[in-house]
């Protein structure tokens with residue numbers, strides 16, 4: 137009898153678990169749809185392509201701390217920029233314009249509300265319009281707004297990725313090595329390194345044979361290729377969450393890979409090797425492995441974080 141009750145309790149627990157997961161998945165889907173609808177609507181009003189709004193919005197979400205999961209649009213303006221200097225937050229568009237604020241009414245309710253997603257997107261659209269509609273014009277507008285090269289580059293690249301895959305719900309991920317090859321790895325993040333003075337190990341080493349294909353784990357853009365003293369032949373990709381994925385010690389690159397290229401999860405970018413720890417071409421100073429690192433950028437600075445839990449998750453996903 138006791139066992140029976142225990143099984144019942146377990147089943148109920150599992151049922152609740154599965155249904156809350158399903159609800160979360162559904163909510164997530166809805167938010168992508170809501171966002172896309174708003175971007176497309178703003179495109180219709182301003183003739184600025186939807187993927188620029190999507191990329192700016194994604195960028196602002198990336199740099200915010202503790203974003204509420206139901207937040208639809210993350211673009212925000214400083215009150216003084218929105219309402220204008222000296223305006224006591226009057227939302228009338230004419231008053232705002234009089235005070236040199238940039239807030240605009242996008243949904244036609246005669247209020248320019250900095251907490252209304254349609255007003256915020258429309259205001260961003262009107263801001264961009266002042267500079268023009270070409271890629272170069274938008275780049276200049278973004279530079280004047282964010283004042284940092286990497287931010288502008290990240291937004292422009294994200295826009296290209298959204299455009300290419302014609303969507304914003306780019307949530308697929310894969311493990312960097314194909315599951316039908318032999319490999320092994322442990323959590324080595326934060327270990328001390330001997331070569332080149334005291335450094336900590338900013339990544340996970342995945343040991344595999346020479347020539348094992350190395351794949352992009354995410355959607356993103358190739359940001360950097362070339363030789364590095366520690367990394368050997370390495371390649372860096374940046375994804376739409378402004379995370380930089382660093383692959384090192386490759387024996388060679390995939391033939392046609394180049395900076396600026398857009399990749400998707402599973403695209404082969406190179407092959408496992410043991411290059412590095414010397415001048416260009418140095419190889420064989422340690423067993424062949426892929427060094428995989430992840431770096432987060434918050435719009436001001438960049439720091440390394442532990443890729444191991446993500447690798448474990450992507451590996452599991454590939455086996456399901």
Ligand SMILES: [Zn+2]
Pocket residue numbers: 337339340341426427428
């Ligand atoms: Zn390593």
